[in-house]
Amino acid sequence: MEVINSFMTWILKNRIGQIENFKENPIAIQQALLEELLDLAKRTSFGKQYGFAEIESYQDFARRVPVADYEKYQPTFERILKGEQELLWPTEIEWFSKSSGTTSSRSKYIPVSQEALEECHFKAGKDMLSLYINNYPDTKLFTGKSLSIGGSLSKNPIDPSSDIQVGDISAVIMENLPLWVQFARTPSLEVALMSEWEAKIEAMAKECMQENVTSIAGVPTWTIVLIKKILELSGKSNILEVWPNLEVFFHGAVAFGPYRKLFESLIPSPKMRYMETYNASEGFFAIQDQKDSDELLLMLDYGIFYEFIPVEEWEKENPTLIPLEGVEIGKNYAVVITTNAGLWRYKIGDTVKFTSIAPYRLKISGRTKHYINAFGEEVIVENAEQAIAKAADLTDAIIKNFSAAPVYFGASQDQAAHEWIIEFEQMPDSKARFAEILDQTLREINSDYDAKRYKDLALVSPKIHFVEEGLFEKWLKSKGKLGGQNKVPRLSNTREHLDELLQLM
Template structure:
């Protein structure tokens, strides 16, 4: 295995020169990407509508093609799902990645082309490994198995008989990996793509616990659930008793900071490494390229052209985007992407702050709206407001204000949850019913929340603090924000606000 490990390390290190090249020539790289995307798509329905053949510069592109969000593009996505092609992208779209929904949709369905799969998602995975082995020359990454915790695939809901499949982007990637990668990973594809999470975790635990697992890739939430189950089955105190050669966890999707202490308990080794990636349904955007830094390198040669909207302009209905050449360090930007899957000037809903422009490194700063995404559940304000309204109606309660935040894993045996502080004018007639309706409504309207709540696998039932004390008025006054346009943050991915409110009860 030493020979295999040395050879594969050498192979992956060869990519470093290309990464250095786009770091040295970032704007030139992005300009070429935009030119290629416009040229390839000029004969699509979208390209003809906006006269791509006449676009000669970024100025032409930005003035001609409108900024769009999911609701704007949804009708075009649905037409593709119903069998129409060459609408947004010239090659055939055979996959749609499913992510958490918008106000009007339980789930979003994002097109994934063959080009996006190979030149973006696969390339991102390979670059993750390239950067890792370059940073850690002593790595034995190829001496054992890589444990991949992915999602599932299902039929096209708009045309079940079509070839198009929908599912989590991790499942789309996993199903299409080349044979040599399938050989190096665990569990089997059959188990990895299962949809029922309780059975999936159980079968996965039994299959992988006797493998020589060297690396893990996945979302922290499900990784914790799996590791806890393996430790129960093996009757051990920590996972290194099962996998002594485990050396790295490649993670993404949610902020890792709150999980750090828990993973230190599960994997008690100062030699354990953690590497963050920024991979979403819409594309693979960033990788932690430095060993001792939390910054992510913006990956510029994946068939994605980037634009940014300064967040101070976000609420301006006429907000304008800027190219990469105009961004500044320390400012908060919403991301727009144009991709090799037919997303054109598309708002993905994430915000970032650049920490460097030579090269372009950044940190994820949040979402364009208040949200909770501590466990991959992506609960947005619209979800919360609809759920709390139904709960109030069912229990004849009158709500004045509320805020909610995550309760993170306290130790290796605990589960996460959401904690709410709700101020009532009149309390619910049945508090247990209120909690139940709120929880069930969130499960109905948000598929990611539902998956995490399934049989309490990753999320326990909501914890609600009921009060008639004017606590939010006290909080606003204490912050010097009483009156005017100041509002209580409905949702937060940290516990900063809720802890302040709880201290006033």
């Protein structure tokens, strides 16, 4: 295994030069990529409709091609699911990624081309390892197996007899991985793709606890569930007693800050490493490239051309978009992508904030529809996660999950507030102090919230429900969203999710 480890680290480090190239020449790389995408798709139905063959510049592209969200693309996606091809992309679409999302109760189906699999998702997986090895050349990662926690596959919702297959993006990736990668990961594909989540966790735990696991890749929430199941079955007190060679957790989908303390209790080693990634059904976008950093390097050669909508334009019907060279540090932007799976100027719903432009590094700040701005306070997910992480840290609490929404003025409420449901692995040593720190931190990092809280004139102190673990899992199960890439909406400007959770308490 040492020979394999040495060989793999040598192979993967060769990619670092190419990463340095796009860091040094980001705009040229992006411009060339856009030209390539337009040329490849000029004979598709979409390419003909918008005259891709005549587009000679970014300005032409921006003028001709409309910005669209999922709802505008949905009829075309459904035509592809029915078997039509070359509508958005020239090569055959054989896979769709199923994304339940958190802004809608219905599932979304996103096309995944072979190019997107190979040049984006697979390439990103290798880059994640390359960057990790570059930072930690002494790694023993390949002396054991990688535990991958993913979703499941399901039938084509439009035509169950079709050859087009559907699944969580993690499941689509797992199903298509080359044999050598399948050999290096656990659990078996049969177990990894099980659809019934509770049975899957049991089967994963029994299988994986017998392996020498050196790395884990997955969503923090469901990784915790799996680790706890393994500890329950094994009778061990922490996961290092099961996997003594575990060295890194590659995580994404939700902010890691609120979960860090819980992971440190489950994996009590100062040598344990955590590396963040930013990917979605629509593509793989960014990877943490520096040690002990919460900044992510925007990956510019994955077949994705980026544009951004400034915060003040999010809600406009015809927003102003800017390419990568126009972004500013510290400003919130909604992400718009054009991809090698046929998504053209597609709004993915995420918001980011750039921390550097040489190279382009960013932080995920939230969702365009996940915020609370009921009274002009403009609280975004990033604010909430910062505040709740600080409150937990200073009160010796361990957070499992949370969600918040406004309390509106009404017959029984003469003052507005924010209402939180927070699920704890370990309760704070003082609930009152936790609430005070959360509120005060929000005031410190968000001047709009602070102004509304001034002397309780517009908003009074937040109302917080401190609950034991299990509520959010119960809610997800009631929605048919247990497991996979499903996650709890952190913030909402309506009370729909919060009221459903309150009914389950």
